[in-house]
Ligand code: NOJ
């Protein structure tokens with residue numbers, strides 16, 4: 001037995017030894033000598049352990065697979081253990097004011113610099129999206145394990161974003177919310193006035209989600225008043241923006257395609273649901289969010305390509321691409337909520353749609369990168385943004401490869417907690433890649449198929465981490481990308497988001513479940529056709545937050561959990577009125593409404609409400625906006641037109657219009673007008 005095991009043991013040595021020759025696993029030090037990296041070393045370190053197992057003597061075939069899986073697991077364990085403190089350290093290095101890569105360079109407290117790189121590429125800016133994803137990760141880690149340092153970071157983040165919301169920029173200002181859609185700012189929080197893909201509407205909902213995470217911690221630890229007074233005002237602006245502009249096109253998360261992006265829509269849905277949940281606990285109005293959210297979820301379904309079994313990540317723009325995009329992997333991991341099980345409408349990581357999509361997206365990268373060549377169909381490969389990408393010649397990215405792993409770790413957590421795996425026709429091809437004998441049906445824990453799937457997917461997920469470990473810098477530094485041909489780590493060095501992606505994926509690998517967001521209560525779709533009303537709100541600059549020094553965890557205080565999504569509408573103070581104005585316009589023109597009531601700006605044209613052209617077509621020049629107005633109000637109002645780059649406004653003709661808002665009703669009222 002021991003002798004028989006030796007040939008296969010030697011085979012185990014071969015990949016380990018040849019990988020260590022890969023130049024990216026070796027490091028040229030100052031004296032010109034090569035040192036194997038920790039990754040290569042870890043493989044060698046495993047040999048002893050392996051030999052022991054082989055000598056114990058398992059049947060050949062099974063033992064081979066197990067040894068491979070063990071090798072992989074231990075290699076990944078080893079890298080994750082070494083990389084974790086490095087990732088934390090380097091992530092925090094990019095946050096002002098004291099981060100080691102940004103200190104004394106004018107970066108205020110709580111500002112996340114995307115990367116310290118100032119040229120090729122210049123990432124010396126703060127992006128709302130990157131910062132929010134990074135702080136969501138920090139807030140989850142903080143909630144698991146309180147430290148005063150992370151707490152300071154979170155309070156700083158709240159302060160920086162409260163201020164940033166008031167910074168006027170090329171997307172607009174705060175008065176009608178449009179400035180919140182600006183993608184990036186100078187690191188000192190001044191506007192970036194150069195040409196850019198704008199607006200990007202994922203920023204506000206992502207920031208709301210990050211801030212909500214911290215606010216929930218405050219509530220759950222007995223500091224509800226602080227959550228309400230210091231954090232909610234900033235969250236509220238972002239939720240209002242999400243409810244007002246969700247149906248208008250904007251640039252996707254990769255800042256390239258103007259249209260509707262799956263990531264933006266899904267992030268918006270989550271923010272509205274979770275925001276309503278928190279708002280209800282804080283005693284704030286939430287009807288705007290709960291009214292819009294189901295319609296957003298309804299629209300979210302239209303990204304699914306049922307025939308081919310994947311999410312088309314960009315629609316209403318960007319059709320020159322197939323639509324297979326890591327955008328959708330990021331949705332699966334960032335909208336994970338175990339309370340929703342494997343729900344497909346909210347695109348849970350273990351849903352049949354999300355798994356089918358995982359396969360389609362990962363497969364789209366198998367043949368296009370040289371570094372993926374020759375890797376078997378059931379094994380992990382390097383994952384980029386989308387296969388047609390040409391940015392830096394189109395390479396794999398660390399954060400998308402981590403996302404591919406994280407989705408699988410999420411799925412494993414749910415399967416294990418529910419004690420079964422359900423396979424449908426939709427997800428069967430995904431499972432068949434991993435377990436040839438997988439069949440449609442529900443496989444209970446303990447069954448052969450269940451066990452085979454759990455081990456195969458665990459190894460598959462680890463494989464994505466192993467890919468990143470192989471191409472990371474030997475000192476643990478993670479840039480944005482790695483070269484599609486050589487694997488060399490390239491593009492923006494020390495990308496904050498890359499470290500965050502490592503930390504969230506490996507937290508899931510370690511079994512840490514992020515807090516839920518109410519997805520379990522928000523999985524059902526409205527009956528009938530999706531409606532796309534956008535609800536206007538007024539915005540105001542949040543007061544500069546100031547936190548009592550006494551805030552600390554209160555594990556024994558009577559805690560309040562934020563778990564219930566509010567529903568229903570009874571005897572509302574405000575009636576939702578949709579103004580539909582037919583007005584033919586040209587590109588660069590916008591129709592606005594202003595009127596005598598505060599909700600319509602009290603005749604101040606600077607407080608007028610922009611209508612949305614999302615429903616405008618060649619045959620129906622529809623501009624529309626829904627405005628909550630005090631029930632029973634007598635409203636006088638008028639529309640006017642503004643033109644980009646032209647001073648002044650053009651009023652429609654005729655007298656002021658008038659309208660009496662009905663007494664309290666939960667039905668949305670329609671007011672149909674034509675430009676006069
Ligand atoms: C910079 C953006 O951040 C990146 O996503 C994009 O691919 C390039 N510009 C090219 O448009």
Ligand code: NOJ
Pocket residue numbers: 114123127129130253254255497
């Ligand atoms: C380019 C990416 O495409 C975009 O998503 C990101 O926000 C910026 N780089 C900054 O990291």
